Each structure stands twice: as C-alpha cells, then as structure tokens.
C-alpha cells in the first residue's frame with residue numbers, strides 16, 4: 001500500500017519536474033508528426049545510435065522518405081499495422097520498439113515500452129527487482145496504475161537522461177530521492193564513507 005502511495009507521489013513529482021528538459025526523440029517525433037511510420041523508423045534508427053544523433057538523422061531521412069513505401073507496401077497496404085504482434089514480425093523490431101509504436105505512434109494506453117532507463121530506474125527506486133526488460137514490463141504492469149502507462153516511457157527516459165543517469169546518477173539533486181531505495185542504501189552510505197575518508201586525509205584532523 002505504501003509502495004503504491006509512493007509511486008503516485010513520485011509520478012506526480014516527475015511529471016512536474018521533467019517539463020523543463022527536452023523530450024525524448026520518440027515523443028518529439030510523435031508530437032510533431034503524429035505518424036506511426038515516423039515513430040517506427042526513428043525507433044529503428046535509435047537502436048543503432050543515441051538520441052542526440054537519432055533526432056537529426058530522423059529529420060534528414062524523413063525529408064527523403066515521407067511515406068511508408070517499400071517495407072510496408074506489399075504486406076500491409078502501405079500502412080504500419082496497428083497491432084503489437086504484427087509489428088513484432090518486422091525485421092529488427094522487438095518488444096521495446098513495438099511498444100513504443102503502439103504508445104507513441106497509435107496513442108494506445110495498454111502498453112509500457114521498456115528500454116534501458118525504464119529497466120533501471122524502477123529497480124533503483126525499489127519498486128521491482130528485475131534484470132530483463134520483459135520481466136520489468138510484466139512487473140510494472142502489475143504495480144503501476146494504468147493511468148501512468150502511456151506517459152511512463154517518455155517521463156522515465158527524460159528522467160534517466162538528465163538526473164537518474166546510468167552512470168553517476170545525480171542523487172543529490174534528485175526530486176524523488178527521499179522515496180528511493182538506491183539513495184538510502186547506496187548513495188547515502190557512500191557519502192558517509194567519503195566524509196570519513198576526507199577527515200582521515202585532512203591534515204588538520206591529524207593535529
């Protein structure tokens with residue numbers, strides 16, 4: 001019960017705080033184009049690169065290829081299928097991409113896309129204990145109220161790129177640190193050790 005209460009609080013804080021950062025590429029493309037095809041292509045590009053590069057490359061690519069001819073024409077009549085399982089049949093498309101296209105291409109509310117940030121952050125917060133993205137997706141669907149599913153990837157990716165980074169999370173300035181397991185169990189103890197080490201090395205403390 002307390003965990004659910006904390007999830008509600010954390011989601012509210014993150015929604016408010018993450019507005020000052022730039023949107024992840026998939027969200028930006030979804031908002032500006034409202035095209036499942038563009039979201040799909042940018043996701044496939046992002047598998048081989050990072051957001052800083054995916055954005056500009058996607059824009060250049062879309063100037064050349066604006067419609068889904070080629071890969072989709074024969075089988076789906078030129079349309080990206082509005083179907084998770086059919087998307088998974090595409091070469092290079094896994095659960096993450098299919099979930100992103102369903103969520104940010106078709107604006108569906110029944111999917112949670114798990115990438116590296118969504119896999120890592122709920123584990124750090126102590127909501128779940130998983131390693132594999134498919135387990136994270138399954139566990140999140142059990143504990144996260146459905147009203148948060150649609151925005152979850154967007155919000156957590158923004159948080160993961162700017163604050164709860166994979167290496168060197170900015171725990172000291174994190175707006176949800178008081179609800180975080182990692183903060184209590186890893187960050188605070190590491191700071192205490194550092195303080196002891198500084199005291200030990202400081203010549204003034206040896207006088």
Ligand code: SF4
Pocket residue numbers: 124125163164165169170171172174175176177180181182183187
């Ligand atoms: S306190 Fe640190 S580990 Fe926890 S959510 Fe914030 S940045 Fe991530």
